[in-house]
Amino acid sequence: MLTKLPTKNAIKWLMLGLTMGTLPHFLHQPVWVSFVFIFALAWRAMNAWYSWPLPSKQHLFLRFIQLAIAAIALIALLFSYGTTIGRDAGVAMLCMMLGLKLVEVHNFRDFYVTTFLGYFVVITNFFYSQSIPMVIWMFAVVSIMTSCLIKVNDPSDQIPPRKMLKLANRMLLQSIPVMLLLFVLFPRISGSLWGLPQDAHSATTGMSNSMTLGKISNLIQSDEIAFRVKFDGELPPPAERYWRGPVLWQTDGTTWKELNRNEQTAITPNLNFKGVEYHYEVTLEPHNEHWLFALDYPNQLPKKLGAHFSSDGQLRSNDAIKQRQQYQLSSQTQFQFNALDEPYLDEALSLPNNHHPKTQALAKKWIKQSNTPRQYINTVLQHFNQENFYYSLTPPPLPGDAIDDFLFQTRRGFCEHYAASFTILMRAADIPARVVTGYQGGEINPVNDFLVVRQRDAHAWTEVWLKDEGWIRVDPTAAVSQERIEQGITDIMPTNMRAPFFIAPSRQLFDLWLTVNNNWNAVNNAWNLWVLAYGPELQKDFLKRLGMQNPDWQKMATWLAISIATVFSLIAISVLYQRKHPDPVTHLYQTFCQKLSKYDLQRQTSEGPLNFAVRASKALPHHEKDINTITQRYIDLHYGKQTTSINDLKTVINAFKPKKAP
Amino acid sequence: MIQTLRHYYQRFEQRRNRRIYIVPTRFGAVFVAFLLLMLLGAINYSNSLGHLLVFLLVSLGNTAMLYSNRNLAKLELKHVHAENVFLDQQATVQLVFFNPNNYHCHQIDIANKPEQSASRNFFKRMAGYIPRQSASLLESTKTTTAHININTTRRGKETLGSIRLSSEFPLGLFFSWTYFPTTFEVLVYPKPEGRLPLPNSNGISHKQSLKQQKGLDDFAGFSSYRAGEPIHSIAWKALARDDVLRTKQFSSPLDGRLILSWQDTNSISGTEARLSQLCQWILEAEKSGLSYGLSLPNTNINFGYGESHQRQCLTALALYHAD
Numbered sequence: 011m012l013t014k015l016p017t018k019n020a021i022k023w024l025m026l027g028l029t030m031g032t033l034p035h036f037l038h039q040p041v042w043v044s045f046v047f048i049f050a051l052a053w054r055a056m057n058a059w060y061s062w063p064l065p066s067k068q069h070l071f072l073r074f075i076q077l078a079i080a081a082i083a084l085i086a087l088l089f090s091y092g093t094t095i096g097r098d099a100g101v102a103m104l105c106m107m108l109g110l111k112l113v114e115v116h117n118f119r120d121f122y123v124t125t126f127l128g129y130f131v132v133i134t135n136f137f138y139s140q141s142i143p144m145v146i147w148m149f150a151v152v153s154i155m156t157s158c159l160i161k162v163n164d165p166s167d168q169i170p171p172r173k174m175l176k177l178a179n180r181m182l183l184q185s186i187p188v189m190l191l192l193f194v195l196f197p198r199i200s201g202s203l204w205g206l207p208q209d210a211h212s213a214t215t216g217m218s219n220s221m222t223l224g225k226i227s228n229l230i231q232s233d234e235i236a237f238r239v240k241f242d243g244e245l246p247p248p249a250e251r252y253w254r255g256p257v258l259w260q261t262d263g264t265t266w267k268e269l270n271r272n273e274q275t276a277i278t279p280n281l282n283f284k285g286v287e288y289h290y291e292v293t294l295e296p297h298n299e300h301w302l303f304a305l306d307y308p309n310q311l312p313k314k315l316g317a318h319f320s321s322d323g324q325l326r327s328n329d330a331i332k333q334r335q336q337y338q339l340s341s342q343t344q345f346q347f348n349a350l351d352e353p354y355l356d357e358a359l360s361l362p363n364n365h366h367p368k369t370q371a372l373a374k375k376w377i378k379q380s381n382t383p384r385q386y387i388n389t390v391l392q393h394f395n396q397e398n399f400y401y402s403l404t405p406p407p408l409p410g411d412a413i414d415d416f417l418f419q420t421r422r423g424f425c426e427h428y429a430a431s432f433t434i435l436m437r438a439a440d441i442p443a444r445v446v447t448g449y450q451g452g453e454i455n456p457v458n459d460f461l462v463v464r465q466r467d468a469h470a471w472t473e474v475w476l477k478d479e480g481w482i483r484v485d486p487t488a489a490v491s492q493e494r495i496e497q498g499i500t501d502i503m504p505t506n507m508r509a510p511f512f513i514a515p516s517r518q519l520f521d522l523w524l525t526v527n528n529n530w531n532a533v534n535n536a537w538n539l540w541v542l543a544y545g546p547e548l549q550k551d552f553l554k555r556l557g558m559q560n561p562d563w564q565k566m567a568t569w570l571a572i573s574i575a576t577v578f579s580l581i582a583i584s585v586l587y588q589r590k591h592p593d594p595v596t597h598l599y600q601t602f603c604q605k606l607s608k609y610d611l612q613r614q615t616s617e618g619p620l621n622f623a624v625r626a627s628k629a630l631p632h633h634e635k636d637i638n639t640i641t642q643r644y645i646d647l648h649y650g651k652q653t654t655s656i657n658d659l660k661t662v663i664n665a666f667k668p669k670k671a672p
Numbered sequence: 673m674i675q676t677l678r679h680y681y682q683r684f685e686q687r688r689n690r691r692i693y694i695v696p697t698r699f700g701a702v703f704v705a706f707l708l709l710m711l712l713g714a715i716n717y718s719n720s721l722g723h724l725l726v727f728l729l730v731s732l733g734n735t736a737m738l739y740s741n742r743n744l745a746k747l748e749l750k751h752v753h754a755e756n757v758f759l760d761q762q763a764t765v766q767l768v769f770f771n772p773n774n775y776h777c778h779q780i781d782i783a784n785k786p787e788q789s790a791s792r793n794f795f796k797r798m799a800g801y802i803p804r805q806s807a808s809l810l811e812s813t814k815t816t817t818a819h820i821n822i823n824t825t826r827r828g829k830e831t832l833g834s835i836r837l838s839s840e841f842p843l844g845l846f847f848s849w850t851y852f853p854t855t856f857e858v859l860v861y862p863k864p865e866g867r868l869p870l871p872n873s874n875g876i877s878h879k880q881s882l883k884q885q886k887g888l889d890d891f892a893g894f895s896s897y898r899a900g901e902p903i904h905s906i907a908w909k910a911l912a913r914d915d916v917l918r919t920k921q922f923s924s925p926l927d928g929r930l931i932l933s934w935q936d937t938n939s940i941s942g943t944e945a946r947l948s949q950l951c952q953w954i955l956e957a958e959k960s961g962l963s964y965g966l967s968l969p970n971t972n973i974n975f976g977y978g979e980s981h982q983r984q985c986l987t988a989l990a991l992y993h994a995d
Contacts, residue, residue, distance in 0.1 A: 122699045122844065126706040129729060133710050136721040145721060152725070156732065159843040163779055166808040177842060181739060185731035192727035199715050333718060542720045578734060585738045586745060594813060 016121045020161040027154035031131035043102045050109030128155045195570040197563035200546040221266040232465035239461040242289040253303040255448035257322040259357045263365035277321040285344035300326045305341040312337035349480035358442030368414045373438030394489040401491035428486035429470040442475040451498030457532035595647045692850045700845035740846040749852040759863040762821045770815045777810040779841040786833040824860045828994030832856040861986045866949030871936040894918040933967040958982045
């Protein structure tokens with residue numbers, strides 16, 4: 011390699027590739043980080059187009075500026091993240107470094123290192139999003155980075171951009187078969203090699219372990235998927251689709267909290283099941299917490315996932331759910347829970363001091379009128395049902411005593427308002443009660459028959475404890491809005507909350523939008539289940555299905571070696587095996603012969619072109635002149651006489667359209 | 673039995689394409705290091721798409737290897753040509769390549785190595801190539817001419833030796849190369865220099881020889897042009913008159929012919945200097961349109977003139993006791 015420097019064109023492509031690669035990071039990183047990158051990019055652009063100076067030995071002052079920016083950026087990074095190691099801090103540093111590196115790309119080494127860092131940026135994007143659009147975008151980035159490598163190896167700019175991109179994409183597409191083999195067969199390792207940084211999986215929206223009146227309403231605005239369920243066989247009726255999550259006991263009047271986990275003894279709840287058994291598999295989106303959502307009470311623990319039941323009946327994972335998880339369960343919706351003895355009765359009866367005086371008074375009044383707790387419960391539910399309480403997704407704010415204000419004044423709210431006030435009413439009447447949060451309902455996607463539960467299906471209800479019956483679910487929301495429970499929240503939401511404003515008014519458009527949504531959702535689900543979830547477990551299952559018995563890494567390596575050797579040879583043949591091109595003159599003459607062959611004029615192997623011309627002229631006398639011209643030109647060109655050019659031969663042959671003699 | 677096998681193997685070797693060698697460049701090694709780093713990251717974060725990306729790039733590396741090979745595959749060296757030169761002049765060797773493929777070949781560096789080491793060690797045979805020139809594009813199904821300049825360091829035959837075409841196209845991750853062994857030689861004449869005037873080898877004194885030279889100018893008439901006659905003897909004026917090529921014929925006395933003899937350079941020490949003087953004389957004699965012969969201890973060349981005669985004489989000088 012003769013010593014040359016990367017051309018300006020190559021640098022321009024590099025700038026494009028790096029910008030496309032870092033662009034998705036702009037959405038989540040601090041603005042000043044993006045600004046440092048854009049500043050450096052602009053500097054380099056001014057150099058590429060207007061030859062502004064760059065930091066170098068000749069421009070020590072500019073080098074000083076560059077170093078100063080780097081130093082300030084590093085300090086700012088330490089200030090805003092407290093570290094340079096975590097995921098976010100690392101990515102922010104990479105972005106700024108890439109920008110500043112771009113400014114000083116002079117020689118081939120710089121160029122290559124920066125290009126490789128460009129590939130590295132692609133992988134950092136996958137730490138944030140692994141969605142299908144992201145993959146398409148990242149393929150484009152890889153294609154541009156590969157083009158950069160081609161460009162820098164074409165210093166005399168012989169290849170036009172279109173051909174360069176075509177070559178890059180062709181190489182990438184030809185690389186895909188081997189990539190797929192590696193993806194399927196490369197032995198996967200479970201768990202991490204070294205510890206993950208704290209922020210490896212950023213907080214996601216979802217249930218929280220506390221409930222402040224007004225909090226779940228944010229979730230209701232969210233279209234995000236909480237989990238998907240695939241039922242094996244029968245589905246429970248919509249009104250029984252309660253997905254149990256955190257159980258809240260303690261309240262200070264506005265906020266509800268779980269029992270302190272450290273104080274809880276490991277008492278497994280006492281459960282008796284009866285009724286239909288539902289089998290299903292849940293694909294849970296990461297929420298960075300421990301709870302696993304299940305249809306009411308599962309009758310056993312999931313097999314593939316370390317989990318346990320807490321004493322208040324939550325199914326909890328041993329590790330926080332930082333990645334999409336799958337677990338299989340079977341549940342029965344009829345059961346008795348701690349029917350004989352409940353260890354936390356005190357917590358289920360405690361009321362905050364000096365709160366809700368009007369509510370407590372009301373409870374005292376009603377309990378005196380009731381003979382049994384059941385009767386009292388019905389009184390309260392009838393109150394919700396018959397007084398003018400409304401189910402509303404946009405309730406008025408409750409600045410004072412939340413429960414009293416809600417019960418006696420606003421009377422507009424959704425699940426959490428009803429669950430909280432119902433629980434207070436129970437406790438005030440000495441009936442043990444607790445709030446259960448989770449999801450209720452879900453939509454069936456007709457494309458792949460998955461039940462999709464979204465954040466907006468978040469729900470809160472109450473469980474009361476009755477002697478000899480155990481914990482019984484009472485959903486006060488059902489007393490107010492039967493539709494919410496039986497049809498799910500989606501149907502009672504106004505269409506303008508379910509679709510963009512320009513689609514909602516038209517019924518046809520809205521239906522189309524739903525269909526597209528369902529299909530897209532199904533594709534995403536398949537993508538999640540088969541591509542993103544492809545880890546050690548799924549790999550073993552999949553390879554077993556392919557016929558590999560007891561997959562271990564030796565077998566995978568053997569399969570990998572054999573299949574890659576085969577596929578790679580095929581690709582090598584398709585790339586390298588090219589029929590040698592005959593010279594263009596012979597090729598043109600062959601087309602001429604082909605045109606004549608339609609009239610039973612095949613040139614014999616022993617027959618020279620002149621003899622053939624004589625024979626052809628006899629068969630098609632009205633074309634004699636053309637045939638002779640072509641033959642003469644062919645002979646002249648073939649034997650190196652420069653009397654005519656290939657183009658001349660081409661024109662006469664193209665114009666030659668033999669017809670039968672009239 | 674072994675004889676037959678060897679026979680078949682040789683036939684196979686002859687039929688197959690030229691061998692193309694390929695090794696990763698240092699950037700290729702850095703690329704692998706990056707990929708390992710990325711793979712560790714993907715494993716650590718259990719990131720499926722991270723795995724996918726690493727595997728795509730691994731596979732891309734493989735594909736790049738194929739394309740590296742393809743960039744040199746089936747190229748043909750059609751023709752080598754160079755004019756003979758005097759010592760210390762640069763010899764320009766013309767190489768004509770043909771690309772029979774239906775794709776263009778890009779960014780090919782041309783190198784050569786005059787002396788073939790007979791070593792069986794592959795690496796020793798590989799080393800010692802002198803980079804000469806780059807051909808940025810060999811167009812599909814076309815011939816491309818490349819010129820390489822070779823400095824001449826000694827009189828005699830300058831061999832071109834083996835030609836090496838190499839390339840890092842398309843991604844710079846691999847260096848691929850291939851050889852075209854040639855037997856081509858450029859003849860290097862002695863450097864024309866020396867202060868001695870043209871001698872008369874028949875023992876005629878210097879003054880007389882000058883007279884004799886004048887006598888050469890005695891015009892004797894025209895004759896029609898024959899190919900190979902020196903240009904300066906063409907009768908240009910006559911040509912302008914009637915468009916017929918004629919040469920002017922001069923009557924020169926027989927003893928006016930020159931023999932440029934090795935002995936005439938006795939006053940000069942050193943073989944090369946003496947050959948340089950002879951070379952100088954040959955050029956002068958040819959320029960003046962004299963008829964001259966050359967006498968070296970091992971060769972004698974009879975009288976004559978014209979381009980081919982001059983080349984014959986210069987070749988004798990070039991090859992005089994040359995190894």
